[in-house]
Amino acid sequence: xxxxxxxxxxxxxxxxxxxxxxxxxxxxxxxxxxxxxxxxxxxxxxxxxxxxxxxxxxxxxxxxxxxxxxxxxxxxxxxxxxxxxxxxxxxxxxxxxxxxxxxxxxxxxxxxxxxxxxxxxxxxxxxxxxxxxxxxxxxxxxxxxxxxxxxxxxxxxxxxxxxxxxxxxxxxxxxxxxxxxxxxxxxxxxxxxxxxxxxxxxxxxxxxxxxxxx
Amino acid sequence: xxxxxxxxxxxxxxxxxxxxxxxxxxxxxxxxxxxxxxxxxxxxxxxxxxxxxxxxxxxxxxxxxxxxxxxxxxxxxxxxxxxxxxxxxxxxxxxxxxxxxxxxxxxxxxxxxxxxxxxxxxxxxxxxxxxxxxxxxxxxxxxxxxxxxxxxxxxxxxxxxxxxxxxxxxxxxxxxxxxxxxxxxxxxxxxxxxxxxxxxxxxxxxxxxxxxxx
Numbered sequence: 001x002x003x004x005x006x007x008x009x010x011x012x013x014x015x016x017x018x019x020x021x022x023x024x025x026x027x028x029x030x031x032x033x034x035x036x037x038x039x040x041x042x043x044x045x046x047x048x049x050x051x052x053x054x055x056x057x058x059x060x061x062x063x064x065x066x067x068x069x070x071x072x073x074x075x076x077x078x079x080x081x082x083x084x085x086x087x088x089x090x091x092x093x094x095x096x097x098x099x100x101x102x103x104x105x106x107x108x109x110x111x112x113x114x115x116x117x118x119x120x121x122x123x124x125x126x127x128x129x130x131x132x133x134x135x136x137x138x139x140x141x142x143x144x145x146x147x148x149x150x151x152x153x154x155x156x157x158x159x160x161x162x163x164x165x166x167x168x169x170x171x172x173x174x175x176x177x178x179x180x181x182x183x184x185x186x187x188x189x190x191x192x193x194x195x196x197x198x199x200x201x202x203x204x205x206x207x208x209x210x211x212x213x214x
Numbered sequence: 215x216x217x218x219x220x221x222x223x224x225x226x227x228x229x230x231x232x233x234x235x236x237x238x239x240x241x242x243x244x245x246x247x248x249x250x251x252x253x254x255x256x257x258x259x260x261x262x263x264x265x266x267x268x269x270x271x272x273x274x275x276x277x278x279x280x281x282x283x284x285x286x287x288x289x290x291x292x293x294x295x296x297x298x299x300x301x302x303x304x305x306x307x308x309x310x311x312x313x314x315x316x317x318x319x320x321x322x323x324x325x326x327x328x329x330x331x332x333x334x335x336x337x338x339x340x341x342x343x344x345x346x347x348x349x350x351x352x353x354x355x356x357x358x359x360x361x362x363x364x365x366x367x368x369x370x371x372x373x374x375x376x377x378x379x380x381x382x383x384x385x386x387x388x389x390x391x392x393x394x395x396x397x398x399x400x401x402x403x404x405x406x407x408x409x410x411x412x413x414x415x416x417x418x419x420x421x422x423x424x425x426x427x428x
Contacts, residue, residue: 002381004374009272016385021269023387024347024374026243026301027396027406028266051265052242053277054362055235058223061277061359061366063267087240090409094421101415112417133238143357145275147368148268152275154361160218160238167216171230173237175398181409182241182396184389187424188411192241192396192404195304200401201315203326207308210401 023185027192030183032096033062034084034117034126035076037105042117042126043072044109046100048183050085058157060085060137063150072105077153081139082123086131089179093189120161127161132178134161172197237399241406244397246310247276248298248331248340249290251319256331256340257286258323260314262397264299272371274299274351277364286319291367295353296337300345303393307403334375341375346392348375386411 009017028048035043053059064074077083088096095113103112110117116129120136127134136159143152166173174194181189198207223231242262249257267273278288291297302310309327317326324331330343334350341348350373357366380387388408395403412421 001378002376006370006372009371009374012385014270017272018269019382019385020374020387021272021371022266023389024349024371024376025264025266025274025299026245026347026394027241027389028243029240031240049265050239051263051277052236052239053359053364055232056228057362058231058235059359059361060239063265063275085239093409094412094423097412098415098421101417101419103417107417133240135238140361141359143359143366145267145273145355145357145368147273147354147370148271150267152357152366154359156220156361157223157235157238158220160223160234162216162238164215168233171226171233172399172402173234174402175237175241176404180240182406184406184408185386187414188386188388188408190390190406190408192398192406194398194402194404195307195395197402198308198311201312203315203317203321205315207312209308 019185027182027184027190030088030181030189032086032088032099032128032131033073034086034128035073036080036125037072037076038079041106042108042110043076044099044115044128045073046088046096053154059140059154060157061152061154064153065150074151077139080125082125083137083155084125084127085135085137086128087133087175087178087180089130089132090181090189090191091179092130093181097187097189132163132166132180133173135159233399241396241398241404244302244395244403246300246302246313246342246345247287248300248342249287250294250339251286251290252293255320256322256324257290258313258329258342259287260302260310267368273354273368274371275366275368278367279364288365291353294339296339297351297369298339298341299349299351300342301347301389301392301394303346304395304403304405305393306344307395311401311403346377346380346394347387349373
């Protein structure tokens with residue numbers, strides 16, 4: 001069984017450590033965050049750290065490294081207060097990954113990577129056309145993580161757009177119906193298939209499979 | 215295209231909203247966190263919020279609702295300073311989900327749900343035997359999320375144990391080789407298959423697929 005302890009992790013080659021530590025926490029959500037600068041430039045960037053925080057109010061969080069690539073995302077969210085979260089489907093993984101390149105502030109990643117944008121209602125921020133789940137979010141707060149100087153940005157989920165076929169009778173979104181992918185490490189894209197849904201777990205009462213669909 | 219705005223989200227039935235908002239951020243990591251109380255009771259609980267925070271130092275974070283089910287996890291981490299993170303494979307999704315039931319503090323979820331524990335080296339905290347990736351973590355800090363009174367707990371990844379067959383030459387863990395699952399919402403378990411790995415993205419240089427294995 002391969003094994004790394006703290007002193008070995010310290011001594012690893014940088015890229016080797018990046019690959020290992022980025023993949024050792026499990027699969028990650030695969031989202032494109034869309035923003036718009038005050039000058040009207042539309043920005044798009046891959047994020048694998050978008051995480052559910054709570055349902056009432058509907059809240060999510062994600063991690064930013066302000067000194068590295070996705071800084072336009074942070075600046076645009078700070079200036080406009082809003083952004084979109086767009087699930088990556090298996091059909092767009094190559095252009096989605098390309099959006100993580102370090103383009104200059106005058107370049108819209110939509111045009112650079114060839115992903116189509118769309119606008120909903122009167123919202124002044126771009127969504128990714130065809131993304132099976134699209135969220136409109138409003139900045140709530142941020143927490144500076146002292147341990148490595150990242151930022152944990154918190155936002156309210158104000159609007160949810162869902163492609164046909166995902167939404168089940170009990171509100172659950174069956175993500176494999178939209179070919180939503182998960183990220184493995186920094187650069188691996190994997191396509192999940194539902195194995196099972198389970199009933200609410202209670203002590204001394206084994207969970208039952210609900211078979212998938214609700 | 216189904217659509218929910220803020221006022222509709224507010225008015226939804228509680229379970230419907232839980233299902234919708236828990237699945238709208240994408241796939242989540244599927245981990246069992248193992249802890250041990252000062253009295254020696256071994257605790258195990260499913261967490262879907264474990265997220266990579268940084269590689270150097272190796273850091274992860276996860277979200278706790280101290281007033282609800284996983285409170286033993288929090289108490290044990292606070293008293294011992296250590297815990298384990300164990301990836302859930304498709305072979306143990308039923309007992310893993312069962313561990314989310316609200317057992318009393320005297321009950322070890324390992325015995326209650328029938329998952330085998332193991333101890334590595336002289337570490338005084340249980341791992342899940344057979345879990346394809348196992349992490350030994352040390353408490354670093356916690357941030358109180360004012361917006362909904364959850365806790366963002368930060369920990370150092372001090373040791374990484376990996377099953378045979380996952381570790382690639384460049385440090386990347388190919389998770390589908392371990393049948394690691396991802397969580398869809400509160401109660402859906404999905405099994406991903408790798409589609410592609412890509413080269414590092416640079417402007418004006420289309421990403422290349424590396425084919426999966428490295």
